[in-house]
Amino acid sequence: MPIAQVPNLMPALPEIFLACAAMALLMLGVFQKPGPEEEIKTARLISYLSVTTLVLALLLVLTVSGERLLAFGGMFVVDPFAMFFKVLALIASATAIVISRQYLEIQDIARFEFPVLIVLATLGMMMMISANDLIALYLGLELQSLCLYVVAAFQKDDARSTEAGLKYFVLGALASGMLLYGCSLVYGFTGTTGFEGLATQFHGAAGKSPSVGLVIGIVFILAGLAFKVSAVPFHMWTPDVYEGAPTPVTAFFSVAPKIAAIALFVRVMVGPFGDLVAQWQQIVIFISIASMLLGAFAAINQHNIKRLMAYSSIGHVGFALIGLAVGDAVGVRAILVYMAIYLFMTIGTFTCILCMRRNNRMVEEIDDLAGFSKSHPMVALAMAVFMFSMAGIPPLAGFFGKFYIFLAAIEAQLYTLAIIGVLSSVVAAFYYLRIIKVMYFDELTDSLDKPIGREMAAVLVGTGLVVLLFFGFLAPVVSGAEGAAAALFAG
């Protein structure tokens, strides 16, 4: 009989690979020649290598089998649900690095730490997505958050950027504290932190009302998670951080961490607390409605396009949370489809925003886009496609995201939620249209810089085609999401 058995770490292979690769990249960066010329070269090299690393990790994720596998004593789980979200998060991170290179070089902040931090944050996200224990959840969340705080303040000579980083850090720490406090309460009332253990305890307790302390614990966890997905009423940091952070960082913030946090949100709520749905459904419905309405109305008066995108992302989270409010496999499937579409729309939009330069300086007022369709017809067309898609107009991708969300809401007979949802999407359509109006209807005043750069064009073409032609490959995405959602409810 062996004294110690080597645990099976294969399920966590992508994460382990990513961790080692991040360290190696860090070492590689540190041991390069110093000097400003060299620094840019190093940054470029590490960027390319980081993207390669993320792509390799993506391939590794896909090779891990589609069954439900546990590792680290059940704290880490790999299932189709995790795979789906990991693929999304990895795509988001890799594209974020690709579109950031040009910006960082123009702003003179091209440093090799940036891609490494993104890789580390991605590692945290993947751990969040695979968390199967309250402790593992917190570890992943913090690894991610710490990297994000740093990249938010990456433009360290810029007051807005440092303010954004600090604000994000203080509020993020508060939210993490609430989350941790909630976890401790749950542990105190149940005696376990493992998701399976919690699920067994609550199983069959659906009819009875649980103890007050436990409910308070769940509410604290919910609040912490709502902060991470920037849902109302825990959204206050979002506009400031989105506006202040360097634009590629904002692009990254609005997709990858959000996708990971939504995954975590879903896993925690329907996994261990699935049988207590009566306790938290009301809260999620409220959060969802408040987010949709605030996202729709508060964005109307924004002039800064990054700030507008912040409110837009709050609104989108509200829509995605409808799926969670439904709380069954249909709802989760809708969330998966929605987040996949959201990823491509948002990355595409931010790529367009990153193309907004005048005399080699970034501009970010919506009015700066006046006449954009004359000076950059193709970029403007792509932007128009993304905006119409965000507004949910068929046949673009965004429509199908909303379609599945509302289908879930109708099936669960949450009619009020669905009606508020569609009406707020009409209000939101107004400000998406406003951007199109500025680009197409207003006269060209002062042209923005050309050309936009090859990698930006490639990302634009890729995301644009996905959004435009999504109706063509709807069936495989939906069946993938279906499998992923089913996996969550099988266990």
Add this chain to the structure above:
Amino acid sequence: MDNFPLLSLITFLPLVGAGFILLVRGEDEVVKRNARSVALWTSLITFLLSILLWINFDTTTAAFQFEERAGWIPAFNISYHLGVDGISMLFVLLTTLLTPVCVLASWESITGRVKEYMVAFLVMETMMVGMFSSLDILVFYVFFEGTLLPMFLIIGVWGGPNRVYAAFKFFLYTLAGSVLMLLAILAMYYAAGTTDMPALMAHRFAPAMQTWLWLAFFASFAVKVPMWPFHTWLPDAHVEAPTAGSVILAGVLLKFGAYGFLRFSLPMFPDASVQFTPFIFSLSIVAVIYTSLVALAQEDMKKLIAYSSVAHMGFVTVGTFTLTLQGIEGAIYQMLSHGVVSAALFLIVGVVYDRMHSRDIATYGGLVHRMPAYALAFMLFMLASVGLPGTGGFIGEFLVLVGAFQVNTWVAALTAIGVILGAVYMLYLYRRVIFGKLTKDSLKDIFDLSPREVAVFAPLVVVVLWMGIYPVPFLDVMDASVVNLIDRFEAARAVTATLAGR
């Protein structure tokens, strides 16, 4: 011909043309010329193909013809399903007829961004044809909403001074109506388990549910028709849109709503339709009388015709909900003739607008002295709009009134007032613009229709007269389908009555 995807070809050929235009590169002038001719040829070929549709159409059956089906989202039982019957086939033809007319009408008046303009019109054509020929409710919705994108850009980019306001109003009004319809579609899908329209027509929804579904569909269609009091977007959109945009709006987009009533509300929610018939009648009568009076007071030619459209569509909704053979056929006929006539009237306004850049009636007067051919064309379409026997407008209004008399004398009498008012405001308009002495200096050297403009109006003149003099070919097409619609409606009502009586 059985397996040949003719409908898909008609639907997507314009899109191919649009893609082709996007690829055109080179000198500015060359690009413009090429874009125009590609758009014209694509839409003409599409029109010829749709004639094939009519030739091969079997008028003896009410079943859907030229059906095509392909899996789209198999897991959800949603498929790409196309087909036409007697109700929708003629609308496909109307669309394919008006698009080349629009392209030709914009030949010289549109000088900026010609490439994008032509692309927008071809995309528009795809969406409109797809909407009329889809037999899956989700496919229908995609095309229905898809029309918003090109129309928003057409009004906003190439429109008049107040175009931004008009474009936003048009877009948001329509979107607000149709998202509610989307929820209804989802609820229907959930209840019936399919989005296939023939299957949904056979499915019986619970009466209480019918009421809500009917209202949700009404929200969308009433805005589209438009019915009073949801019509306020229309005058703005029409006035600000470029001429061809108004033509498509009045000619085809307004038909979406009434077509929707015929395709969804009547066959799928018969009980609710009966319940809401008085409501529809009231709104329609108000629309007919009130908007006719408003039209009388207009100083802007396009606005006047826009209000007259609301009044004419009031006839259509009255006819639709009479649920008599004459009423429904009259409504469809009225839609077709209004599609041609109002399109022609907007083109008529466009002709003088291109020359004088003013839509004010006061700018004109005595045009008959300088523009005899123009005056003749205007008179013909004006009389068709009034409903003079011998023009298409007469047949439609007559049949609607015959249908209305069978149901309710008061409804018929009040609707008939609209006919008189229609004559008043149209003749008044004609007198002010065409007759009188040519006193204004600016009009002294205005020239008559150019050969291109004659080519624009000629097909419309032929169609209007043909529809007025020999309506049988058109009525034959719709006959079987309308009879079938009424039979099924009566059967469904009978089932409800027995259930209620038990």
